[in-house]
Amino acid sequence: KRVFSVGGWDWRTIPETNPVWWGYGALDAVLTARLAEKLIPEVRARFSEAYERELATAQLAWKLERRGVLVDTDEVARIREEWEAKIESLEAELRNLGIPHPSRVQATAEVLAERYQLTERTETGALRLDSDVLESLPGPEAPLILEWRRLTKWMSTYLESFLLARDHENRLHAQIRTLAARTGRMSITDPPLQTLPRA
Numbered sequence: 658k659r660v661f662s663v664g665g666w667d668w669r670t671i672p673e674t675n676p677v678w679w680g681y682g683a684l685d686a687v688l689t690a691r692l693a694e695k696l697i698p699e700v701r702a703r704f705s706e707a708y709e710r711e712l713a714t715a716q717l718a719w720k721l722e723r724r725g726v727l728v729d730t731d732e733v734a735r736i737r738e739e740w741e742a743k744i745e746s747l748e749a750e751l752r753n754l755g756i757p758h759p760s761r762v763q764a765t766a767e768v769l770a771e772r773y774q775l776t777e778r779t780e781t782g783a784l785r786l787d788s789d790v791l792e793s794l795p796g797p798e799a800p801l802i803l804e805w806r807r808l809t810k811w812m813s814t815y816l817e818s819f820l821l822a823r824d825h826e827n828r829l830h831a832q833i834r835t836l837a838a839r840t841g842r843m844s845i846t847d848p849p850l851q852t853l854p855r856a
Contacts, residue, residue: 711835718833718843725828726850728819737816740808747805754798759805762786769798811854818848 660677661667671678700708748759756765766784769775773794777785788806791799822829829848837844845851 715835718835722830722833725824725826725830728823728827728829730820730823730827733816733819737812740812740816744805744808744812747801747808751798751801751805754801756798756802759802760809765802769794769796772796772798815848815853822848 660675661671664671664675666672751757751759756768759765763783763786766775766786769786770784773796775784775786775790777790779785788803791803819829822831824830829850831845831850832847834844834846843851
């Protein structure tokens with residue numbers, strides 16, 4: 658922190674020749690090596706079966722990352738076109754119901770507050786308009802807004818990221834973290850394939 662402050666640097670701008678930066682970077686490897694010397698024999702002695710299984714799983718995950726998942730770009734384009742048409746249709750229906758921009762949450766909340774007496778607020782004082790609130794509303798607007806949100810989120814989280822993240826062979830190389838989740842399950846990110854919806 659002192660070196661950053663004196664030089665006006667951050668992690669991106671500190672010169673690579675700075676000796677403090679080198680020392681700091683090398684220290685992680687030194688500490689890891691020292692811990693490994695102490696702990697690996699204990700892990701192997703007490704948890705050898707689990708340890709070997711985890712090593713095999715990590716190796717398999719690495720191979721899967723390298724190979725990647727083939728993206729059917731024609732199918733992605735077809736789904737994207739279908740969803741874009743559906744989004745436009747939902748936006749037209751919402752405009753007819755007096756909601757011109759479903760992406761403007763507070764403007765939409767104010768329109769709905771006049772019709773349905775919305776009173777719940779967030780910590781910042783804005784009207785709440787999450788899925789729980791929308792699902793409690795009796796009118797025709799809520800299902801349309803929820804569907805619009807679902808499709809626009811899926812469009813950006815999945816379809817667009819599939820096309821942007823693919824390599825020259827149309828393969829996605831997502832990161833598989835074998836022990837990332839607190840529950841001990843794997844997690845898959847960049848893009849988040851484990852949360853890929855069915856439809």
